[in-house]
Amino acid sequence: MPWFAPAYPAFSPTAHPYLTIRPLAPQEAGPLQAVFQDLSARSRQLRYHTPLAALRPAMVRHLTDVDPSRHVALVATLGGRPVGIGRWLRDPFRPTEAELAVEIIDRWHGAGIGTAIAAEAARHASRAGVQTFVAHIDPVNSAARAWARALGATPNPDDPDQVRLAVSALAPGLPRHHPAA
Numbered sequence: 001m002p003w004f005a006p007a008y009p010a011f012s013p014t015a016h017p018y019l020t021i022r023p024l025a026p027q028e029a030g031p032l033q034a035v036f037q038d039l040s041a042r043s044r045q046l047r048y049h050t051p052l053a054a055l056r057p058a059m060v061r062h063l064t065d066v067d068p069s070r071h072v073a074l075v076a077t078l079g080g081r082p083v084g085i086g087r088w089l090r091d092p093f094r095p096t097e098a099e100l101a102v103e104i105i106d107r108w109h110g111a112g113i114g115t116a117i118a119a120e121a122a123r124h125a126s127r128a129g130v131q132t133f134v135a136h137i138d139p140v141n142s143a144a145r146a147w148a149r150a151l152g153a154t155p156n157p158d159d160p161d162q163v164r165l166a167v168s169a170l171a172p173g174l175p176r177h178h179p180a181a
């Protein structure tokens with residue numbers, strides 16, 4: 001065994017006793033604001049596709065307008081502190097599709113939390129009849145593109161800002177569906 005072997009097993013969010021992922025209640029803005037405060041300017045820009053110093057009140061209203069049949073927002077907390085938010089929003093014109101958007105605070109990037117939130121989002125979305133997630137990820141956002149690829153997403157050839165993935169690919173045990181073209 002090499003002398004530098006870690007004393008503890010690698011962080012695993014699914015095994016971490018202090019990680020919880022739960023849905024936000026309607027109009028529950030506290031965790032949303034806490035995560036936003038801890039995002040770097042670059043992560044804010046990548047997530048919201050515009051430079052933002054603060055979430056405007058209309059955005060907060062929209063982002064907390066949750067309803068299990070069309071919009072679920074999930075907050076991940078570690079030791080009680082919000083570290084990430086993920087959400088799906090049903091496309092009103094294509095009811096089996098939903099937009100997936102995830103933001104993890106920078107100091108916890110790469111720890112598997114984005115993947116854990118996406119899997120939980122898939123469980124909720126599948127129950128609501130969603131089969132395909134669509135994520136809008138700028139082609140320059142190579143980290144999020146790699147993350148989505150690792151989840152099984154494929155680029156939409158008709159839209160360079162969009163990737164698509166089968167909800168069933170994200171959470172074992174869900175019924176199998178192929179992403180609609």
Ligand SMILES: CC(C)(COP(=O)(O)OP(=O)(O)OC[C@H]1O[C@@H](n2cnc3c(N)ncnc32)[C@H](O)[C@@H]1OP(=O)(O)O)[C@@H](O)C(=O)NCCC(=O)NCCS
Nearest residue numbers: 046102103104109110111112113114115143144146147150
């Ligand atoms: C994109 C984002 C959500 C990923 O969440 P995360 O918790 O950091 O990602 P995970 O730890 O779950 O990564 C899972 C896999 O994705 C890939 N990945 C994640 N970040 C990566 C990076 N910076 N470079 C290359 N691959 C990466 C890896 O394959 C990784 O698996 P590995 O750690 O075993 O190699 C997070 O970086 C983030 O919040 N970014 C800012 C906001 C944003 O861009 N949102 C757009 C998403 S809709």
